[in-house]
Amino acid sequence: MSYPKEFLDRMKNELKDEFDLFLSALEMPAPVSVRLNPFKQTEFFYDSEIIPWCENGRYLSERPSFTLDPLFHAGCYYVQEASSMSIEHVIKENVSAAGPVVALDMCAAPGGKSTHLLSLLPADSLLVSNEVIPSRNNILRQNIAKWGSHSCIVTQSKAEDFSSLKGFFDLVLVDAPCSGEGLFRKDPDAMEEWNLMAVSKCSQRQSEILHHAGELLSEGGLLIYSTCTWEREENEEQVKILIERGGYELIQLKKNDEGIVQSEFGLRFYPHKVKGEGFFLSALRKTRGVRMIASKKKSAYAEQNQKAIIAKYLEGPELFQPFEKNGLVYAIPAKIYPEFNLIKDKLYIRHAGVPLGEIKGKDFIPSYELALCTHISDKTHFKDLSLDESLEYLRGKWPGVKLEDRSWSLIKYKGFALGWAREVGGRVNNYYPKECRIKMM
Template sequence: MINHAFPDKFLENLATEPGFDKHSFVNAHESDTQITSVRLNPFKPSNIKTDSQVPWCPNGFYLNSRPSFTFDPLFHAGAYYVQEASSMFIHHILYSIRPDKADPIKVLDLCAAPGGKSTLLNSALEPTDLLVANEIIKTRVPVLTDNLNRWGTSNTIVTNNDPRDFAPLRNFFDIVLVDAPCSGSGMFRKDTEAMNEWSEANVELCHQRQERILADIYPAIAEDGYLIYSTCSYSHQENEDILDWLCQTFDMESIRMPISSDWGIVESESPMAKAWGYRFYPGKVMGEGLFAACLRKRENSGQSNYKNNSQQKLPAKEIDIVKTYINEPDDLYLLKVNDDWLGINREHKESLNTLHRHLYIKKSGVRIGKLAGRDLIPDHELALSLMINKDAVLSTELSKEQAIQYLRRDNIDIEIIGKGWSLMAYEGHALGWAKLLPNRINNYYPKEIRIFSQKQEY
């Protein structure tokens, strides 16, 4: 049994929140039962052993025990993402507001790192839809980029900008997710540091920050577009009060979500606008604390001029070489940044050019590689992507032990068959590149994401 010393006044304040049950809440925090959940990548089917399904997310599953994800090659291949179950409710919101997927949409995940909700959104989108995953804090951008690389799709752009930088993009996004920085009380079970940092003053500070972020991003939401708002806080100041502020300050209407009584989710209404919100309490749900809500924007923020007719002139011979490594290359817009070739779904060419004019872009689609003469030096992103033409490259299947050696950048003990660039794969899923030479293998797995731990668990 775990003894949680809750911060002063925390339980007292929480007692007035909608649906709060002190007994079940405290028991859940004192229990040593560990809840582990993963979300499978629908683009990379695999034979991962799971237990029961997360009821509000068809790709989400609970595990009976927590394995060592670090030493599971399928994790590094992007076959699944380790994600807290409550946060998968965003999937349910997205499907509720967009059941038919008729017209292509543009989606922004404003506070995206480490990438759990970005990969969740991406799983629910079509290739003709665009996902922009933005992270405000520069040091958190690499982990966001790595996780989207593993997911493998080419309809994503990663940016590193403050919310106010999106203001010129008026009416640009059909759906904006703001998983706002918050006081973190919903993560007390998993993060005791969050307990030490919690205070009434910090709750108020977070409330003010949330208002600023939402006011900054509001112009970028399209008329009749949606704002999905979420926090990992229980405090009404960061949740229902924010919904009231949004409805009173802007022309927004609350959207009620269909939920099942079996799920244990508490439906709440904000005091003034009666806006619907959804609260997740440990003890009532198999997951951590979460608040989520969805609102529709009913006004037009004015139109910006997005037209950009700039066309990069690229050498045809180089394009022909690059295309051989790609499935259905005519579906892609190819571009060159310095010496790197990149590819993104053709439908997103104009959006990419528009975003490039206003934002600091860290990733555009998939980085394919660099040309050295008539040969491509393939990039790690290409290895993990769904666009790669596997008929054009060698592939070497590894055992689990060999895959761990590869992911550590150790020497790999295998018989060399063939020569040149080879995908290194585990259970049919690519992990990265190696170059096969007559008497050795050069391991090109990126140094910055290799496995550092020496403890092996099989």
């Protein structure tokens, strides 16, 4: 591969005797890794090599066709680059399991960090997962739905739109847009877009995002900052500026693999030293600031039909509060409803709790998100399909299998839900979302 000269010169100056090893590593195939969903446990990949810094992370010996694996579409695992799973160590070391937290993933698409946070945060925590770019927000919502969590709110807002929520969050993760040097091996297009001007623009944008993100943290709150580049201007310099402004203390992150490099302001991952791509990770504790607490006022009135939907489709219906908007009914966990109520008019919300479905006259059409939710009632009628039948279903077709029930049927593969189907007039209709359907044969 032909790398930009400015990039090579800087890396040679930085790595010195290790530069040739680094360059050789960039020419090697990128490792394949996945992170298992602890809420949808399967034996698939379980015996694969464990990623040292991630309990549910696995290295694969080769890249399978994930598109043709129904368990991928069921959300049993997430395909993710290994180095970026290192946020797990920061959470486990610095977030108390004693009580729930309110967390924000500021730049969340495509959803790797958010689904990871949903696996790690204490019970009854709330995660606000934000992505401002509409097309990327669509992908984020699909991945959040697959993960099956009920305690996430997806927003589509600019960093500055959060200004009315100063001191609201206990944890803010900024996986910032960057120049992407760490992805050169995995994504050659990132190399085509790289230049010194792009580095400078990324640095400016990162500084703006961090400024807004910092204001949202309560005193004692945790700020996690990461990028997939090696540029000091985008990494250590950003952290240094925050500390020099005051109000933060640097958390000395521990290395849990000898290949990880400790720098003055964080951890660095290089492909010739760890089995992963380029990555930078830092964490800071906010030492002063305000704290905003959501009012625990009584929940809003719920219509009987909304309560009936929750009672029919969710386990522990008493744990949820219904919310309706534009005909779509949501189930919000009661313990995070005050926080939801506070932010619902301040941010552009695209997904909240469990989107149950749509009320159309006397009919209720259950949602794709409900199908994949881990809180769905085990009394829901289902049909388990074979591999070939499941792939036909995922393509938007119906494999000719008879449904034993004429009501809505949950379609499963190996016990894990994929979506809905319904028999109408002797014909089975496939309700798998068009935007999620696979085209590969």
